[in-house]
Amino acid sequence: MSGPGDIGGEVSGDEAAWRDLIARFDDPADQSLAEAPWPSLEDVPEEPAAGSGPAEAPDSAGPADIPGRRPGALPSDRIRVIPYSSDPRSYAPPDETDEKYVPVPLPPPAKLDAVAKAAWVGVIGGPGYLLVVSLILHMTVSPMAAFVAVAAFVGGFITLVIRLGDHSRRDDDDNGAVL
Numbered sequence: 001m002s003g004p005g006d007i008g009g010e011v012s013g014d015e016a017a018w019r020d021l022i023a024r025f026d027d028p029a030d031q032s033l034a035e036a037p038w039p040s041l042e043d044v045p046e047e048p049a050a051g052s053g054p055a056e057a058p059d060s061a062g063p064a065d066i067p068g069r070r071p072g073a074l075p076s077d078r079i080r081v082i083p084y085s086s087d088p089r090s091y092a093p094p095d096e097t098d099e100k101y102v103p104v105p106l107p108p109p110a111k112l113d114a115v116a117k118a119a120w121v122g123v124i125g126g127p128g129y130l131l132v133v134s135l136i137l138h139m140t141v142s143p144m145a146a147f148v149a150v151a152a153f154v155g156g157f158i159t160l161v162i163r164l165g166d167h168s169r170r171d172d173d174d175n176g177a178v179l
Contacts, residue, residue: 114161122156125149 011019112120126149133139141149 050070116163119156119159119163122152123160126151126156 129149130141133141
């Protein structure tokens with residue numbers, strides 16, 4: 001049989017294993033593996049017949065004293081059955097009143113000083129001027145105006161970056177962001 005995986009007329013190991021799996025796909029499973037022995041810890045001890053031996057109080061032997069009992073397992077006479085208190089299909093959730101969510105009002109925005117305002121005008125206004133004049137109005141930008149716009153952007157950016165460190169820390173133990 002020739003097909004993918006054949007190398008010079010011979011089948012590779014992976015291809016041979018795959019073909020063997022496909023050939024045995026419909027064969028029944030090995031039954032000896034399915035019949036595992038029952039673990040001895042799962043065996044339930046037989047209760048003595050009534051009147052065959054001395055009667056012990058059920059609480060006298062702890063779980064470790066009974067052979068074959070797993071630790072923490074309840075004795076068969078202590079199985080707890082919880083009956084329904086009413087028909088579960090007749091359950092109706094309690095009436096709830098919807099409370100409107102009222103968000104906490106935001107604090108007022110920080111007041112900017114004149115230097116910060118000028119820096120933001122340079123960062124936004126310099127490239128904005130170049131975009132509006134050259135792209136929207138289709139006008140030529142003089143070299144002096146282009147120099148002033150680029151200088152305003154660079155100067156504003158540097159000013160904002162330098163002023164980031166000017167904020168005083170409120171708490172020396174706090175390593176969070178300073179807004």
